[in-house]
Amino acid sequence: MRFAVLGSGSGGNAAVVEAGGTRILVDAGLSARQITRRLGLMGIAPESIDAILLTHEHGDHIRGLRVLLKSVAAPIYATPATSHVVRDQLGVASWKIFESGAGFSVGGLAIESFAVPHDAVEPVGFVFRTEQRAIGLVSDSGHVTARVTEALRGVDSLFVEANYDDALLEADTKRPWSTKQRISSRHGHLSNAQAAELVAELAKDGLRHVVLGHLSRDCNNPEVALAAIRGKVEEVACACQDEPCGWHDGPSAPCEIRFGRDELFG
Template sequence: MRFIVLGSGSGGNAAVVEAGGIRLLVDAGLSAKQLVTRMMASGINPATLNAVLLTHEHGDHIKGLRVMMKQLAVPIYATPATSMVVRDGGVGGSWKIFESGAGFRMNGLEIQSFAVPHDAVEPVGFTFRHEDKSFGLLSDTGHVTKLILDRLRGVNALFVEANYDDELLEADMKRPWSTKQRISSRHGHLSNAQTAALVAELIPAGLRRVVLGHLSRDCNCPVKAAAAVRAAFMEVEVCCAGQDNTCGWWE
């Protein structure tokens, strides 16, 4: 099993997960041109994708989907409400609808969805399991629920958002108070401290690699985000995914 984050941030999010001969694009929030360019640069021919999975319908997760689906003959997996919004936005293609919390299998790859609290119609995260390896993907979420902990417990690697540093968000002069409240609300985004607390809960169950994503350009930085996680957990390998380039393959 391996994965690569093609880009992550408020300007667009996308990743590729591979295992058991299956290659999945998770979200398509970059432009179609950037998605293709970054996949090709990473040794991925877009024609070899088996499916697209969507976490939710926000533009920074589906920006390139409409154009990409004109080039790809693969199914899009999404929850009922998410698929309805995205299709109403003009995205065609073949749709595979799954209920939030449902699991499904592609060859030997087991995929489990789980509900997350975010200001979208029906957002989900995913775990991917193949043989004795497992990977968790938790994108936009306002707080960590017991369900999220239960679903992620036991994963070997994790992609998780670390959107903002509390002090930098409070000091930010670009965002009005209402926007700051939305970001830090229970249906907004995770802070560095919240993400570090989640990692602490998952380490005893076998978590060893963490990729931090969706970092705010103004209210966070890779040094602060990584330091928050590394501070008490030196045994965990940590890196930060960026908006402008891939983070490289993680096995």
């Protein structure tokens, strides 16, 4: 099993997980053209996608979905509330509805969902499992609940939001106070410090590899985000908005594009 982040940030989010011939797209917040281009860079034909999983309904996670479905005949997996909001924007689509907290499978890949606190109707994170590996994915989340931590316990690899640095957010002059409050609220986004605390806790149970995502261009930067995590796990990198970050194959094999302790993407 391996995964790659196609792009992550306020301009759009998408990732792909692959295991045993099964390919899953998680979110489609980039344009359909960019998703197709970046899948191609990863050696993936769009028509080979077996399923599309949605974490929540915000535009930076579904923006390219309607056009993408013209070339990708894959079912969309979403919670009832998320599907209710999104389906009117898509027209004809094949839906697979799961309850938040439920598990399901796509091909031979076992998937567990769990609720996350964010200002969306029914946002979720995922854990992808095979007999050998477990990969966790937490996108937008205002804080880390005990349920989130327990759902992720035992994963060896993790994609997690690290949206802002507290000091940089406070010093930012572009955002009004109300926006800053929303970002840092318990249903907003994760800070570097919150992501670092989660990583440190999960490292006790085998977490070794971390990719940080959804970094704010104004209120964070890769150097600051990596400094918050460095030393807590074997490998950490930052996904970027503009290009895919390369395959991450986990502890048993090197990445096609290797990221090391101090290496940045973008």
